[in-house]
Amino acid sequence: MKVVVIGGVAAGPKTASRIRRLCDDAEVTVVEKGEFLSYAGCGLPYYISGMVKDQKELMATPVGTVRDSVFFRNVKDVQVMNRTEATAIDRENKTVAIRKEDGETQQLAYDKLVLATGASSFIPPIPGVGLKNIFNLKDIHDADAIKERLAEHKALNAVIVGGGLIGVEVAEAFHEMGCRITVVEFLPHILPMMDPEMATLVEGHFEAKGVKIQTGTKVTEFVGTDKVEKVITDQGEFPADLVIMAVGIRPATKLAEESGLKIGPTRAIAVNDQMQTSDPDIFAVGDCAEKKNIVTGKPCYVPLGSTANKEGRVAANAICGVNDAFPGVLGSAICKIFDFTVARTGLGEKEARDAGYDVVTCLAPSPDKPHFMPTAKPLFLKLIADRTTRKFLGMQATGSGEADRRIDIAATALSAGMTVDQLAHLDLSYAPPFSPAVDNILVAANILRNKIDGFMEGVTPTEVHAMLEEGQDFTFLDVRSPEEVEQMRIEGTVSIPLGAVRSRMAELDKTKPVVAFCKISLRGYEAALILKQAGFTDVKVMDGGILMWPFEKIVK
Numbered sequence: 001m002k003v004v005v006i007g008g009v010a011a012g013p014k015t016a017s018r019i020r021r022l023c024d025d026a027e028v029t030v031v032e033k034g035e036f037l038s039y040a041g042c043g044l045p046y047y048i049s050g051m052v053k054d055q056k057e058l059m060a061t062p063v064g065t066v067r068d069s070v071f072f073r074n075v076k077d078v079q080v081m082n083r084t085e086a087t088a089i090d091r092e093n094k095t096v097a098i099r100k101e102d103g104e105t106q107q108l109a110y111d112k113l114v115l116a117t118g119a120s121s122f123i124p125p126i127p128g129v130g131l132k133n134i135f136n137l138k139d140i141h142d143a144d145a146i147k148e149r150l151a152e153h154k155a156l157n158a159v160i161v162g163g164g165l166i167g168v169e170v171a172e173a174f175h176e177m178g179c180r181i182t183v184v185e186f187l188p189h190i191l192p193m194m195d196p197e198m199a200t201l202v203e204g205h206f207e208a209k210g211v212k213i214q215t216g217t218k219v220t221e222f223v224g225t226d227k228v229e230k231v232i233t234d235q236g237e238f239p240a241d242l243v244i245m246a247v248g249i250r251p252a253t254k255l256a257e258e259s260g261l262k263i264g265p266t267r268a269i270a271v272n273d274q275m276q277t278s279d280p281d282i283f284a285v286g287d288c289a290e291k292k293n294i295v296t297g298k299p300c301y302v303p304l305g306s307t308a309n310k311e312g313r314v315a316a317n318a319i320c321g322v323n324d325a326f327p328g329v330l331g332s333a334i335c336k337i338f339d340f341t342v343a344r345t346g347l348g349e350k351e352a353r354d355a356g357y358d359v360v361t362c363l364a365p366s367p368d369k370p371h372f373m374p375t376a377k378p379l380f381l382k383l384i385a386d387r388t389t390r391k392f393l394g395m396q397a398t399g400s401g402e403a404d405r406r407i408d409i410a411a412t413a414l415s416a417g418m419t420v421d422q423l424a425h426l427d428l429s430y431a432p433p434f435s436p437a438v439d440n441i442l443v444a445a446n447i448l449r450n451k452i453d454g455f456m457e458g459v460t461p462t463e464v465h466a467m468l469e470e471g472q473d474f475t476f477l478d479v480r481s482p483e484e485v486e487q488m489r490i491e492g493t494v495s496i497p498l499g500a501v502r503s504r505m506a507e508l509d510k511t512k513p514v515v516a517f518c519k520i521s522l523r524g525y526e527a528a529l530i531l532k533q534a535g536f537t538d539v540k541v542m543d544g545g546i547l548m549w550p551f552e553k554i555v556k
Helices: 009-021 041-049 056-059 070-078 138-153 165-176 196-206 254-258 305-319 348-355 405-414 422-426 440-451 461-469 481-487 499-505 520-533
Strands: 002-006 026-031 079-082 085-092 097-098 103-108 112-115 120-121 157-161 180-184 212-214 217-223 229-234 235-239 242-245 249-251 282-284 335-337 339-346 359-367 378-386 392-401 473-476 514-517 540-544
Touching: 002 009, 009 026, 009 070, 009 112, 009 196, 009 305, 026 085, 041 056, 041 165, 056 138, 070 079, 085 254, 103 120, 112 305, 120 165, 157 165, 157 235, 165 180, 165 196, 165 335, 180 229, 180 348, 196 212, 196 335, 196 339, 196 378, 196 461, 212 481, 282 305, 335 405, 339 405, 348 359, 348 378, 348 392, 359 440, 378 405, 378 440, 392 405, 392 440, 405 440, 422 440, 499 520, 514 520, 520 540
Parallel strands: 002 026, 002 112, 026 079, 112 282, 157 180, 157 242, 180 212, 473 514, 514 540
Antiparallel strands: 085 097, 097 103, 120 249, 217 229, 229 235, 335 339, 339 392, 359 378, 378 392
16 A cells, blocks of 8 residues: 655654554655654744754654654654655546655655645735744744844844734743743734633733733734834834744645645635545645534634644544544643643633523632642633533633643543533542642532522623723622732722621612622622622622733722
8 A cells, every 4th residue: 555645744744653553564655845854843932942952852752863754764664755845636546746856756656645734824915024034933944043033132122923822932932032022913812712801811911021912903014124123003113123923824725725625614624534535545634634623513723733643643544444533623722821821622702602502601710729738829710601501611721820730621521521510520639739629620610500500690800891881880899808908909899898798788789780709709609699688689790800800900
């Protein structure tokens, strides 16, 4: 069996290696346009910052062996043709036309063909985008060019266009290198994978570190004589010695389209759960291939190295006759921003509403370990569920606490199709050095259950802020202690400590709506129950308390 794999970064080498393990008589050839093979593209920001010292570390096995063409030939028995471009696919004759770096052309015959062509950076046609020192970050060559520019001069003015995963990771890397950084994002908030209230917390953390975040801003021009000197936007201009374009990627589907393969609604190559394309002898894996959302069952496009490797294994299994199927993705993603973790899995709130769910959400901030443990750090969670079926739909997390473990628990629960009730009863391990007695994710699931069962009516900080801006007549009740209020408060609140609510509720107008809160709104929930039992008819709890209030606060 002759197998040709087009693409040698992540999914391609994974597919090729798995095929050779399963089929010792298979002839496997990998065609790669670039020079480098099987490297960790997600590690490039850490290579730029210097955390990863040598580019070879991104291409090496855990024991330090570089995965080059010699490695693949001697260890995997896979022929690699790097610096070689696949230019056309002849499906009728089952051949691939290739062109080597020296211009030589050749035809490769195949029985099975695997497309692992990846994705390409999207560069919008902005005037001046071709100036020197404007980079994207697609491969190791890009990273080396950026490192060279950074080495020329310290304290550069760096502008990052795009506030997605790559943009924010590069921002941290540049901060470590001593740059003055501005992140320009066209959308209302950075990290579009996160819901607005969660992204706003991250923006505040960036600003606290000295990184300027400019959202809702469109870049109109790059200005400079030979190299970029400033970035012009519809909100003003910013000095720039270095610009990173991080506005997204697009699936590389040119070969597939030209050969007549079906393209899905996400503009990636349509595949089934064995990673077969519309041609049963051609497979597509990695960033060029369309995915299926596990929660909704609908097509989606989530390009990640972790997914690429899993898809490569499934395709290889199918080619070699091993029963397997790729179930799809949850959109699970995580990144590090200074001492914050930002992570998500499943559906966001808008995605869930657009999918037709009767959405209920909660915001749940609390320490990731018992408050008495010196290692406890704040963790902010948002959970999303369907009110009608009680089905758990998604979770987002940020903060300096341990978010990775909770996100992975959530991803597992989503894969199992759990309800919030099942999630709340998970038998998770407990000891004070690791988690509270009732873990953060279980507390959040119980908040959702209280909302669904009618024991609590919540309102988000954004909704409360809008009520204040509109001048609505309601009582904004802060039930924290006087000492807490003195340290930090929200303008326009009425302060009655929780222990005094029963004795002082006569000070409150029963005819007005009440929104109660505290630090995390646990005491706010208790206050709401007390007021309801006393005959107050319109009492809500502000989700997340003052810790998740992203707007202006009065701080001592």
